[in-house]
Amino acid sequence: MPREVGARSPRSRPLRQSPSMADVAAMAGVSSQTVSRVANNRENVDASTRERVLAAMKMLGYRPNTAARALVTGRFGTLGVISFDISAYGNARTFAAISDAAREADLFVNFMGARAQTGAAVRQAFQQLMVQSVDGIILIESQILDTPELRLPSTVPVVFADGDTGHRYANVDIDQAEGTRSVVAHLLGLGHRTVWHVAGPRDSYAARRRAEAWHRSLKDAGSVVPPLLYGDWSATSGYRAGRELAGRPEVTAIFASNDQMALGVMRALQEAGRRVPQDVSVTGFDDVPEAAFFPAPLTTVRQDFDAVGRHCVTLLLEQIGGGTGSPRQASVAPVLVVRESTAPPAG
């Protein structure tokens, strides 16, 4: 009397499962170990045998099973990427570059968004990614507080892209200070007495470094350092800051910490009847593709996000492969792009 469960034929799944090495081996008349060798491009396989195996693979449409391979090798061939706001231009570009570089290195990319720009959120994302599924992790524009509790588990190679430095992890960095200096120098060189700054959010390391570099550059030049305004990267926040600045006649030059905020600043100035660049010079940071088409084509600092992404993967690969020595740093130089939003002060 057949039980109803029996109908399903417990172990012999007749539905065309994807073929395994054993299937290929059978077809090629070799052992599955030889198939494995061919699949992994080992040298010690006879040319004719290899050919036969390859043919069988093709015939059967064989694909190696990543899980089985990962189980035995302990490697996933996957790299994890953590970022907070992936729809922000710079982060997206960096991510795209990482993804391209990873593909070239035959690595998959596992993305995990951080819920917030906090050490805790980053750590949570990190933990999730750590669940054995990745060989290395790249954090885009993330900061971590290097306190013992927030320290990341160290069993996996880590690279920070444009994030917090000064800790024990590898880092690919855009030289924020240099970019900032070039902006400030450009504006002071045009004859402005000083430069006002609309900073990015306090919890962004990049924003903080730009603000610090702005401060130091002005001090070094002997200019007075005006009060700092904060935004949150959005054009809206730039607009808000711009309204405030538009009310002060002494403001002749504004350095916004990114291009979106610069756009908002320009809009506020326009509404207040102050012309850019005749009355006020405005600069940004990033050089988004639209910057040249802003109300006044924007003088800004171009960041090479592609280079950042590529370097990240390189550094990660180094750690995964060798693991020799201390984690390396890499730096990418930004370049000042002068357009029409800056000019000598009136009068």
Add this chain to the structure above:
Amino acid sequence: MPREVGARSPRSRPLRQSPSMADVAAMAGVSSQTVSRVANNRENVDASTRERVLAAMKMLGYRPNTAARALVTGRFGTLGVISFDISAYGNARTFAAISDAAREADLFVNFMGARAQTGAAVRQAFQQLMVQSVDGIILIESQILDTPELRLPSTVPVVFADGDTGHRYANVDIDQAEGTRSVVAHLLGLGHRTVWHVAGPRDSYAARRRAEAWHRSLKDAGSVVPPLLYGDWSATSGYRAGRELAGRPEVTAIFASNDQMALGVMRALQEAGRRVPQDVSVTGFDDVPEAAFFPAPLTTVRQDFDAVGRHCVTLLLEQIGGGTGSPRQASVAPVLVVRESTAPPAG
């Protein structure tokens, strides 16, 4: 006589490997199967036992091994996402939403960039992702030619986000036609005789549908259909088209297929001395966060990318889970946002 290989102690790796279920089982004094049950939140475990196991897990820092689990279950708990230009705002936002929804469903996200916006490139990315590592695939703004050779392998659930429809895959779609109609109706309603269109690239399905809807809307309204201009989504291409249009005095209303191109168009008009919106009305599509801060705050169509992303995951989960019936479609309605870049024609 010890061989030199012996120094490495073949099987007993003393280096602290991550603990397995067996370790947890030993510590908790249960079988590893019970640990498995606890790890998978099964009902049939005694409360006290469960507690003991959980404690042991915590103590040992146990993390389930994804590879082993995948090997035995045949599921990876991972979903693949394919997109061409992930740094484009809409794609990035959709991707972010997918990633969030996936996390909530305890799924990982594996991203694979398509090298180009072609069926072949998409298929290649698809193949790579198929290498057993994903349970389902979402394609963002991709089109495929539904010819036999380009047909995707069908062993994995697939959802298209805002991509080619009219094939046998599930689809989440922004109602491009409706959004376009609302723009055209708005402009005609203001009194414009007709509306010029700067379309997105020919290989974009979204662009094509907007162009078609524009064409039909004009025809339906009895307006003459002016020649179509093509861009590539970039502000630069919008600028180029804008220069051409600025030279034609009969142009009073322009519908650009996205906001970046609208910005370029506005810039070109401004350079030509034609004011927006007094002389020419301009609209975009997308409603990027900066749109409100363009030289003239942009009238545009807001797309709910978050909804698209979430629907994608839902539909994919349905396919993975049930697989019942034919793949479903979902549609997201866009909404017209009227700002200051549109006005009645002069005179």
Add this chain to the structure above:
DNA sequence: CCCCCTGATGTTAACGCAAACATCCACGCG
């Protein structure tokens, strides 16, 4: 001519987990 070395190939044994099946215990009902 024999031995040892080299390169190709096969065999065995995990990797860590969950499905299927087996076992055990306590409880309730006839």
Add this chain to the structure above:
DNA sequence: CGCGTGGATGTTTGCGTTAACATCAGGGGG
């Protein structure tokens, strides 16, 4: 009071792959 029932738990097995070791054939030097 015995037996069936159902829930908790244990045992066995195999997922597809690679590392390690075993085997085998051929070739060159003493």
